[in-house]
Structures are given as structure tokens and as C-alpha cells.
Amino acid sequence: MSKARIEASLNEKIAELKKDKQPERDLWPGIELAISKEDFSGLQHSRVERRKKYLAVAAVVMFGFIGWFTISPQFVLLTGDDLVASLSAQHEAQKHELLVKLRSQPALTENWQDQLAELDDAANAIKLALENDPNNMALLKMLQSVHQQQISIIERVHSPKWSQI
Amino acid sequence: MNTHGNVVAAEHKFATKSELDLIKAVQGGDKQAYNTLYHQYIGQVYGLCYRLTGEKALAEDAAQEVFIQLWRKIGNFRGQSKFSTWLHTVTSNVTISYIRKQKGWVQKMFNIEDSAAMNEEADASSSSVDLESYVVRLPERARIVFVLHAIEGYRHEEIATMTNMAVGSSKSQFHRAKQLLEEWMKDE
Structure with missing residues (x-):
């Protein structure tokens, strides 16, 4: 056969080729089994995913509560006398820390300690009033304000001159 | 002649519509519909698998793999082309990748x-x-x-x-x- 004839014969065979062909064995049972398994594992997967979501939400809520109790214990856990004692303890710790930090710096005024003492007297008077009315918010705010004034005096008298210009 | 042409066109339209309904059912997870689709296309799929793999046993396994993958992918078929054309591409790609996996x-x-x-x-x-x-x-x-x-x-x-x-x-x-x-x- 000539090359051209062979090529023509090949093209003819390609055109005649029956594209459909049936497999010798039934493939459906294997396919059905595989897709059923997939659906089951998909279902299990979604269940696991849902469980994970619930756990994540529970963890967030739990950490939220822990955070709330840790960050602001004085407002949530403490009331009355305990709250006043806690506020005073926190203030004393902050004041002490600040005085230690600024110890090496000279004070700009002579009477800053007198001012602190006066504010201490004011704080004691407020605390006395709080003994009779421990949950009085106005008195608690006054106490916080006095504490804040003491911190401000310490910082102000120890800050360098140039920063006050 | 014209009437015959209209009848043929209507039949083709009906066939296409019923096939689309079948595909939609499969997309919704209907396994009975998938079985019907399988019987409709197994000849085309297996024929291509056989010619690509050159072995009956490998072609059967590849055809199974095509229909397993098709179950996962059929949601991607939007009806923009003929289903047989789309299935043809899926079959070719799955079979070629199956042959690659089977190579020693x-x-x-x-x-x-x-x-x-x-x-x-x-x-x-x-x-x-x-x-x-x-x-x-x-x-x-x-x-x-x-x-x-x-x-x-x-x-x-x-x-x-x-x-x-x-x-x-x-x-x-x-x-x-x-x-x-x-x-x-x-x-x-």
C-alpha cells in the first residue's frame, strides 16, 4: 500500500471508530460504595467541624470570663470594705513603685511630701465615710481622685525642668 | 420536511431538558439519578478510558475513578456547555492523572x-x-x-x-x- 493510501485508510478508521465501549464488569457497585463512604465521612467531618466550632465558642466565652475577672476584679468581685481596701492597696503599690523609680531624680519643690500627707488625710476621711456607706459611688470616686492627685504630684515634682516648659 | 425538522428539534430540546433535570437532581445528592446518569454515559467514559490506558483492568478502575470524581465535581457544572463535552474533559483529566499515579x-x-x-x-x-x-x-x-x-x-x-x-x-x-x-x- 502507498503512504497516501495508508494515511487515507487511517483517517477512515478514525472516522469509523465506535467511541462507546462497555466495560466487562459492572462498575456501579464500587462507585456507589465510594460515594456513600464519602457522604458518611463528609457527615462525620461536618459533625467534627460543628463540635470544633462549639468548643471554640466555649473557649472564647471561658477566656472572656477569666479575662474579665482578672482585669477588673475590684469591680466584679469586690464590694464595700473589700473594695476600699483593694483600691488603697493598689494605690500604695503604685505610689511605692513610682517613688522607687524616681528616687534618683531631685524634687522640684520642697513641700511635695506635705502635699502628699494632706491628700493622705483626705483619703483617710473618705475611707472613714465609706465605712458607714461602703457602696457609695460618689465617695469611691473621690477616693480614686485623691489617689490620682497623689500620683500626679509625685510625677510632676520629679520630672525634669525642660519637660515642664 | 419542515414539520419533521420541528419534531426533531423539539425532541432534542426535550432530551436536553430532561438531562438537565437529571443533572440538577444529581447536584442535589440524588443517587438514583446518578445511577441513571452513569448508565447513560458509562460507554462514552469507559471507551475513552480504555483508549487512553490501553488496558481493560486499568480502564475499568479509571472509569470508576471518573465517576467518583464526577460526584464531587458535578456541582461545578453550570450548563454553559454540553454535559457530554464537560464530562469528556473531566474523563480525560482524571484518566491521565490516574495513569500517572499507576506508573511505577x-x-x-x-x-x-x-x-x-x-x-x-x-x-x-x-x-x-x-x-x-x-x-x-x-x-x-x-x-x-x-x-x-x-x-x-x-x-x-x-x-x-x-x-x-x-x-x-x-x-x-x-x-x-x-x-x-x-x-x-x-x-x-
């Missing part, structure tokens, strides 16, 4: 092609040897390219993308396949 590590490492089939005699049960029995004797890469280009009508650029080979390699594999087939046919 030695073949992967040294790119050895199975030449045993080439030396086998074509099935001469019929007086005229059919093209398919020649095609399955072709070396793997030449066979895949020949089937996709000459029989299925893919362009060499498309084949290159599907098979991860250069366009030039696809063309040379096609010529190799053609040469071998013509050689075998000469002795017919």
Missing part, C-alpha cells in the same frame, strides 16, 4: 515506556483489524496524544496543558504514533 517509580524516574504491548500481535479476531486494537498497542505517551488529538479532537496546546508536556513533544508523539500505526497497517 522506575518508570517515573527513568521515563521508560512500556514496549511490551508494542510487540504483541493485534487482536485479529475479525478479518479486518480494527483501529482500537492498534491504538492500545502504542507506547503510552504516543497513545495518549494520538487519542486526544486524532480521535477526540483536542489541540496540541490543550494536550500539552493536560499532560504537562511541551507542545512540541505533543506534536512529535503524535507523529510517532501515526508512523507506528501506518507501519502496522502496511502489514495488514
